[in-house]
Amino acid sequence: MTPPAPSPHLRHAPGFDVDALLDDPATRIVVCCGAGGVGKTTTAAALALRAAERGRRVVVLTIDPARRLAQSMGLGSLDNTPRPVAGADVAGDGRLDAMMLDMKRTFDEVIEQHAAPEKAAQIFANPFYQAMSSSFAGTQEYMAMEKLGQLRAEADAAAAQGRPSWDLIVVDTPPSRSALDFLDAPARLGSFLDGRLIRILSAPAKAGSRAYLRVVSAAVGSATGVLTKLLGTQILRDVQSFVAALDTVFGGFRERAAHTYELLQAPGTAFVVVAAPEPEALRESAYFVERLAAESMPLAGLVLNRVHQSPAEELSASRAVTAAEDLEESAEHLLVAALLKIHADVLRRREREHALASRFTAAFPRVPVVEVAARAQDVHDLAGLREIGAGLAKG
């Protein structure tokens, strides 16, 4: 049977040439983003594998992969370090390393790198730091971007010394409240670190508590008063000593945040928006596409996952339903009646999906789109990822 013809609804969307993107040596970073539950992690892994098997030296950073997918890539243990993926059939001097983000470890490493050992020990012992680095939502976004920056720095350093290094980093993004949280994380952190709050919080601890009453201005006094009333003296003390201890680290943080943001805007970066043909997921994608444009961040294209296809397009849904009803009436060939009904369901679903996709394309006619067929089962192994990669490339 010939493959189904591409939908007429999508004829205006330019094709997304995934291989051209992956093969282009200028492509250094691919960021996969999109709503939760659309197959972001799988897409990131499939792109990374395909790139490696086409000769790129790839590292893929996954955030929270499904257990079996992680195992298939050899990510059984979460150790925050890229490891070679056994079984990748890499071409030429290609390679594939994979890692899973450990946000606490990443945070700890940043502290260790920027603070003197005794200062670092102080920070690690602070209860506020412990809570913030391990259990609060939001830290993951900061640390995913931090890790991206680290990987890139590592690659650049190796290249500068003539050692073999990654020439492509593929990043999965955290399942955030909004798919955009990770984008805002570096800028937010930067603006906070420059803000008055930091100065107010760090003032008393620096000045020493007795001197503080005499020294600091009335404004700071009243603000601290408000905070004391709200939080209580003990928690404020913890926060203040945390901020004071972090003081030396802050410059580094800010610099890195700004650097990561620039990296995301750099010509070698490509954003791939991942979606499924569902209203919510496409709405989120639309929002994302607009936002990337506003931030001058380069969008490579949209991957539309889980699109249903029919191998019997030539029989319309309405005709299939009529035929099924005729058979049911005569109480004969009930198997075929059921098959016809299944076919009608498949086609209707496909129509709905295409209506959604074409609405997206009408709004963003220049965004390249590639569809990936729905699969009966989730992907758990490299062979499955390879197939997805091939599907992505074929479009």
Place this chain on the structure above:
Amino acid sequence: MEVVDSAVAPVAAPDRTYDAARIRLHVVTGKGGTGKTTVAAALALALAAGGRRTLLCEVEGRQGIAQLFDVPQLPYQERKIAVASDGGEVFALAVEPKAALLEYLDLFYRMGRAGKVLERMGAVDFATTVAPGLRDVLLTGKVYEAARRRRSGPVYDAVVLDAPPTGRVTRFLNVNEEVADLAKVGPVRNQATSIMSLMRSPQTAVHLVSVLEEMPVQETQDAAAELRAVGLPLGLVVVNMVREPVLAPRDLERAAAGRLDRVEVLAGLEAAGLGERRGGRRPAGTSSIEEAWLERLADGLISEGVDHALRVELEREQRADLAGIDRPMAELPALPGGIDLGALYDLADMLAEQGMA
């Protein structure tokens, strides 16, 4: 002076028998794409039936409720968005962290001015956007306030929270535990402790929405284990978007084993009149083009039938896995036409029939 409050110590709570009449706070979570907002909305409708009043809250700034009920964007204000049967009312609220913080300062500390001081020094922005976790404290705090309200403002028989997805829900609901650990004394500790006691009490139920696919089911199992570990009470497992098998049991087996008979299918297609493509049926010697067309069609239908059978098989395994969570279950059908207001009422009835409301 320093009192260690036992109410905040995490205790693995034994699962409780689900009794909708006792629950004031229904938390609805699920992996992205499983339809948790739809289930939350249907539940709010079902709980409001019979002249009661419910509040449907969202906390992620998605405006999912407004889209579902086809109303303009929700402000930070409780608004009636639907009526339920026998004079019931559903209110909705999109909780916004910044507004929640300012309201909180004003309400609990009579610190309207303090809000301005904090805003000026960047503390409000810090609390609502930069500081990880504080946002969740504010969001859960507002939901707590609505659930416990006895006067000043609408009083609700139940509050339904469209919560963050399964991957983040435990951290979200348990954030006040962290806060209580950090703040040993003071108003923040008291507030955090009160929120945690409501969350762990028999008045709260965390419902898990899933569809019969591998990843959502896996995440649902993980979330159930995590919630149990921190002592948050589970409600129902809601299996959403369930599709009934179209093939008869015997045919399902044959299809799954790849034993559907092409000749039989061809005969059926002929009998259904699909052999006569244009004009009348031609007895023997149909043109080879048409024959090829019919054969292609038969193969296409068979391959769709096989996919269908494999899916049904996979769904049976997934359903068994969900049953392994060992909580009462409710099922909702896939609605081919999508979700509109009428469909929400239908889903609400189905949830009520299955004892969720």
